[in-house]
Amino acid sequence: MNTTLAITGGSGRMGQRLVALAHADSRLHLVAAIERDGHAALGRDAGEVAGAGPIGLSVTTDLPAVPPAVMIDFTAPVAMRQWIDVCRRRKIALVIGTTGLADSDHKLIDDAAKEIAILQAPNMSLGVNLLFKIAGEVAKILGDDYDKEIVEGHHRFKKDAPSGTAMGLAEAILKAMGKTRDSLVYDRHGDDVVRKPGEIGMHALRIGDEIGRHTAYFAALGERLELTHVATNRDTFVHGALKAAKWLAGQKSGRYAIADMLGL
CATH class of the missing domain: 3.40.50.720 (NAD(P)-binding Rossmann-like Domain)
Known part of the structure; x- marks a missing residue:
């Protein structure tokens, strides 16, 4: 039926x-x-x-x-x-x-x-929701020794920022690490914005007709892991x-x- x-x-x-x-x-x-x-x-x-x-x-x-x-x-x-x-x-x-x-x-x-x-769901893509799962597991394994940043990009007409998907990605990482949204830092600017241990940076791009791009960065001195999902349609x-x-x-x-x- x-x-x-x-x-x-x-x-x-x-x-x-x-x-x-x-x-x-x-x-x-x-x-x-x-x-x-x-x-x-x-x-x-x-x-x-x-x-x-x-x-x-x-x-x-x-x-x-x-x-x-x-x-x-x-x-x-x-x-x-x-x-x-x-x-x-x-x-x-x-x-x-x-x-x-x-x-x-x-x-x-x-x-x-x-x-x-x-x-x-902040994003109905099956790939994005798998990304949430993977990012949470990576964050739990690497811990605070690795810096974490989330960058998202969408078309110029999108109203909200960060995107719901970026926040979903952040929530997956926070939950896996037992943290709260107090660890999130949005779009750093100023004369003294040196990264603090344990914080997660959130950044939004609004460019042309970008449908959706989300990257979670995990970086230490000497290496960087990037998990990226790109929606093409x-x-x-x-x-x-x-x-x-x-x-x-x-x-x-x-x-x-x-x-x-x-x-x-």
Whole structure:
């Protein structure tokens, strides 16, 4: 039986590819492509908006009367907060790819996950989530004798910095080493910024049409290890999100991550 699916932000960069690839997936049945009130795409065929040709589904502002099994949200934190409430009330499993979430948003997700299944990830790429696992293991083995820096790059239009993926990478390293975010240092500048033992530097580049590049550096005097993931096409995130939606359908209530889906 196909998994019924709704996509929020259906006319955005990610939304359009989600619509196109979800429609092409024989194991998914797209029942809603949603946009905010007043959006220019409202009423248009979602497939045509996505450049995939007509699919017989119009862009709307709300869900159909019969709720889907799963919703995928790639919008903004303020919209995510509204949709998580809708999913909670209508018992819809939720895949959250929205970034720039605050601590209060994660608390909201934790609370909602007591009633519905939620998979939230700062990056839906399977390769990135494997990078999180590897980086944590490397950090634990090398310890504070090795300097650690994280550098991320994205396109000029990205709003938040550091990226959610960079923070996910940092969290993996912090957790593995038993540290807190107090160890993070952002974009050093000034006359005296000599590295302090145990700190982790965070740096963000915003350049052209860069889709996503993340590197974790581990360096000592005499050697350097670099772990890098480069996204060459947004479809890598889309495939991950759609895989997550199919996996999440039917799961019991709780908060999940890509690592759970991959068995990491």
